[in-house]
Amino acid sequence: MKKIKLLLSLFAVAVFASCTTTKDSKEVKTEDKSFAKGADVGWLPQMEATGYKFYDIDGKEKDCLQLLKDRGINTIRLRVWVNPNNDKASGHCSPEETVVMAVRAQKMGMRIMIDFHYSDSWADPGKQNKPAAWAKHSFAELLNDVYNHTFDVLTLLKKAGVTPEWVQVGNEIPGGMLWPEGSSDNFAQLAQLLNKGYDATKAIDSKIKVVVHLDEGNKSEKFRWFFDKATANNVKYDVIGMSYYPYWIKTDYKSTILDLENNLKDMASRYNKEVMVVEVGGDYTEVQNTKEMLEATIKAVKSVPNNKGLGVIYWEPEGEKSWSGYQLSAWLSDGKPSPALDAFKN
Template sequence: MKRNKIVLLAAMVLALFVACDDEPQLQTPLPEPEYDMTGFAKGADVSWLTEMESDGVLFYDANGKQTECMHLLRDLGMNSIRLRVWVDPADGWCNKQDVLVKAWRAQQLGMRIMIDFHYSDSWADPGKQNKPAAWEDLSFDDLKTAVADHTTEVLTLLQENNIAPEWVQVGNETGNGMLWDEGKASENMAQYAALNNAGYDAVKAVFPDALVIVHLQNGYDNSHYRWLFDGLEANGGKWDVIGMSLYPTADNWETLTDETITNMNDMISRYETQVMVCETGMPWDDAETSYAFLSNLIAQCKAIADDQCLGVLYWEPQAYSGWNAYTLGAFDESGKPTVALDAFAE
């Protein structure tokens, strides 16, 4: 009888150890997924992100789990982040320190980085290319110096924090130049080229391997691209990549996408240059059409010969619920990504 009790006790102890051994196995976390950050760039401009977070905006995955935005975009197949830079913005957002914070976060996730210099205190786009207030009364030579100094200052800050952007835009949607009126291309192409080169040379001095982008609106408008880049070329303008914006509607996305691809091929052939879609977007509430557009655009860009199209980036996809009255994001009103972003995982 005593022997039976010993055997029973031993069995109970063994069972206890087995149970203890099993329990940690049930709690072992799943391995971190592997992310491919190489090759074709699939990404987003998320320059509003820190401002949105300060305003209490939250982001959620498809299951409703709160998730940090850049992590979420990486999990959705993106490998690149684009960040705009303003010289002295009134509220501080998108100044060099704010850019550093976002660039550091992107780098920690292994994501590649594009820096987009607006050379303005606020938005620079086809309708306005306003000089920063501090540059208003500068001579043209001093304006070139200011472009070079600002570019150097921002990029050196990144370099000092071991952040190396892969691409740098010198100007944003500069279809008629930048830093008006001195740099308005339709009035003085040579001066625009000189300002552009001041930025280009400053980029190369800090990051010799970074690809410098000249970025225009309306990627489908071949005649406009030929006019601008013929003008830059005739005046010694320098660039590595031609960047494009493309914002179609549900009614014309197929036509405009095809025309953009045709324009890309012409730019590659005419100037022996690489191309890239730096901005794109469609209304968030027509997600199925947006998915069809993005999937088609990415596939056609990838199919361009010799990998001469470097990538596609969505502009502020994380904006939702009317943030800054922007309606071309790709998150729904509950803060979850729409099916449109599935195109980046393909």
């Protein structure tokens, strides 16, 4: 009897150990999946509306989001403008259109990032124009505008069943946003505007991570200057977002990728924040180089200690040049994805 009890005890221990091992292995796999491999696809609805067709490598027509998913993409980033016009490439992306796209992407199993430009069209380091409806508002009114716009868009999303994982407050803002009031020359005011975006986001769901985003992720001095100022002015945020475009700085990625990696690690340790490359892209005609650049960028982000490197997002990979005029898409002239996107499969 004692032998039977002993055998049963040993069996129970073995089963428990087996379950524990299985659980641990599942956790490892889940952790791997937590790395965001993304695409910003703000042009997609208009491409479809104008009749653009997407094809797989076998020549069969397929949903663009499915083509991206098949290549390892698990995250979709969507810009939102306040009152955009109907220009096919520099308009649309209204709150309502963004909700429709977010719902569609989520149904495909994608994670969602919302990128608030706080403008009626493109906001970037060279232009941070206020929406026309806010143009004559005082600074106090602009604070309310940022809060209300952020809160209202996220409320629309929530009502549609989408709570984004990340919300970006401003787009490429080394010079600030909502000029001139929110210029980084007046960082105290910029900080207040950013905090309004943060507060509105957290009022919707405290688990949403708020991203502050600068361009030229390989330039440490720019990031230290900005985020030292942000710290001094008590800016609230969770993630430091970076753009990385070797093409625009007229260098091959091999000469700047180590600078990007070092900056990612420096930002994570210096400010105790998570980091992410929220925009990346390479020349669509240089397929192998772009693929290798993406692989190197993903490796750089994954090398950040303590899992603080969250992911890499390609900007408008589907924006094939004949439709968009954009050189840094990752799509071929025959409507098929560039093999460069296979970098996201690993």
